[in-house]
Amino acid sequence: MTELSRPAAPAEHPDPIIEISDASISFPGIKALDEVSFRMFPGEVHSLMGENGAGKSTLIKALTGVYQIDSGSIIFDGAPVSFRGTAQAQDAGISTVYQEVNLLPNLSVAENIMLGREPRKWGSIDYRAMRAQSRVVLDALGLDVDPESMLGSHSLAIQQLISIARAIHINSKVLILDEPTSSLDADEVAELFRIIRNLRDDGVAILFVSHFLDQVYEIADRLTVLRNGRLVGEHLTPEILRIELVQKMIGKEIGTLEDLEQRVRENDQSTPESVPFLRATGIGRKGSVSAVDVSIGEGEVVGFAGLLGSGRTEVARLLGGIDRADTGTLEILGDSIRLRTPRQALSRRIAYSSENRRAEGIVDELTVRDNIILALQADRGWFRPIPRKRQDELAQSYIEALHIRPANPDAIVRNLSGGNQQKVLLGRWLAVAPRLLILDEPTRGIDIGAKAEIQKLVISLAENGMSVIFISAELEEVLRLSHRIIVMRDRHKVADLENDDLTIDNLLALIAEGDADEELGETA
Known part of the structure; x- marks a missing residue:
């Protein structure tokens, strides 16, 4: 592993709650993590930074037992661990709140907080005790939410805070927040940050993953930068300039703003x-x-x-x-x-070609011809089908103009390379002029x-x-x-x-x- 200088541990918590050393994870054709070391301290907000493909998601999945590391070690709360799934990680004290809330909107707030850990009396769920315990957790977070209300009746921001309440109820020592602010407005972000600071002050280690630099600098005490599956550095947030941080994330030298102003x-x-x-x-x-x-x-x-x-x-x-x-x-x-x-x-x-080619672009079960004429047919109306001769002419013209290979309008799109799939998608939008x-x-x-x-x-x-x-x-x-x-x-x-x-x-x-x-x- 490349030796990198690291800022000192906080005086009040000299030992990390999590320490990963030289972890590597490989998939066919790619090394997702390449001898990455990472640590978190109790009572700190730690931000994980990097562009797409940097290894952030892989590192989080290694922490939570979704992936097993090929080499290296993970120490949690002073002992070596090898979680065999998210349930084991959660039982040990590592909880994750995802960008998309993964609770049950058709159940009450109390039922979601206590899900899988419901208090029981005479063999049945004790709903009175469940509501009372949920109220204690909500009060501790300063949330004025009725435990009996349906989760789905609340905003996404409140649902995310309920996810945090659930994590607190199971006594999490580490709380991972994966893009928690992506759908929140400024007031909702402020409320989330209030709760994060309270949890930090109570000794919880919080991993805050976000692409919003302003928010990272507002809430994070320490940050780790990954690029292309490798560790670039660990820094105390106030000690690294934003320009330097972006340089490390992207891997390019950055000049000043003077000439641009x-x-x-x-x-x-x-x-x-x-x-x-x-x-x-x-x-x-x-x-x-x-x-x-x-x-x-x-x-x-x-x-x-x-x-x-x-x-x-x-x-x-x-x-x-x-x-x-x-x-x-x-x-x-x-x-x-x-x-x-x-x-x-x-x-x-106005034609929009999505960045998500698979989910919002090509229809991979259809042919090249069908994909190219799809938008034109939708614009024309499904009750006025484009004649087959015209379909063939359109498909062939864009196959030739865009050099789509194989040059076969009947080829199934899923069998084409990524570049040729992208050309088919471009052909679709160009067909509507x-x-x-x-x-x-x-x-x-x-x-x-x-x-x-x-x-x-x-x-x-x-x-x-x-x-x-x-x-x-x-x-x-x-x-x-x-x-x-x-x-x-x-x-x-x-x-x-x-x-x-x-x-x-x-x-x-x-x-x-x-x-x-x-x-x-x-x-x-």
Whole structure:
């Protein structure tokens, strides 16, 4: 293992509650953890940081008994452990609260808190005792919730707090919170943080996993950074600058904001000379993304940059009609519109290609032909089927134009490579002749050759007048293709910049800098 300096243990808790040493886990074709060491202390909030594929989820699953480590060791509360499932880990004192609440909404709050540990009297559940014990736990957390109320009647924020109450009832020594704030508004986050601080002060070790840098710096005492399955470093949160943290997460050197500040101020003074194809003003969705302004001209490629969870995809889904905005207005060529469904967006020639190719993109049981004509058929209406001859012509034209291989319209899509599946998906959206094409991570997980072809296609589409929103975690790709770049951080728009001499350093600085949105101006 590479030797890395570590900050000192807290004086009040010199021994870690969890210590992982040189842990490795391999799957076919990938090493998910590569000699990673990790530790947590009682009475601390510890944040686990890293981009997608860094190894965070694998490490958590190793801690909770979902995965067994191939090598290395895990010490919990002073003794070696090898949990054979989440139940063993929970019985030992490690509880996890996931982003998606995994309790039972059709049962009462008390029944969920005591689930599997119900007090019994004369062989039956003692409901009076169950409600009384639940009340004690809720009071300890400062939650004014009726134990007899149905869990499903409460907000997601309250349901997550009930999950924490359940963990406290089973005397957890370690509480893992996996993206607990992703669907919460500011007031709900503040309430969650109040409870986290109280638990920390009571000696519970809390692992806080989040992509929101502002929240990490607000709540975490210590953080560990992973990248590509390896440990990058452990730091006391106040002692690492945000720019340095992002550099460690992404693995790139970062410059300063000095050269960029004047540029943003200059952009603030400029206004578009022509009416943009699409203009969104104050568009947002509670618990998803704060209100933002977005405009895109005809033939313009607008790139979105930001870390995972920054709000890139959330804005794209609002503009594509996938999710419904609850604030703001939308205009197309100056005319006010409302988008409530993807079909309404298609009727306005706005096509959205999801980052989740498997779940929201291709239909892997269908053929290449069926996948390509799917959106066009939906827009046309299922009672007006596209003639088979026209289907064949469309499929063949996009197979040739996009170099889909094998060049067989009857091939089942699940049998194609990832790159060719992505090309089929692009063919589907191009078939509806969109005026705005929203591409969310269109090149993720595909080979270099397919990636280059898709990048060339984006440039060609823009040259022919199509508007394109391009979202990618690869900043080089965003810089290469975009006329203008919108930078997102923690569900807020940080900046909107013309792509004239921008660098990766510039973008990373804006992504990382905590108060850049206050120091820097934005274009509308």
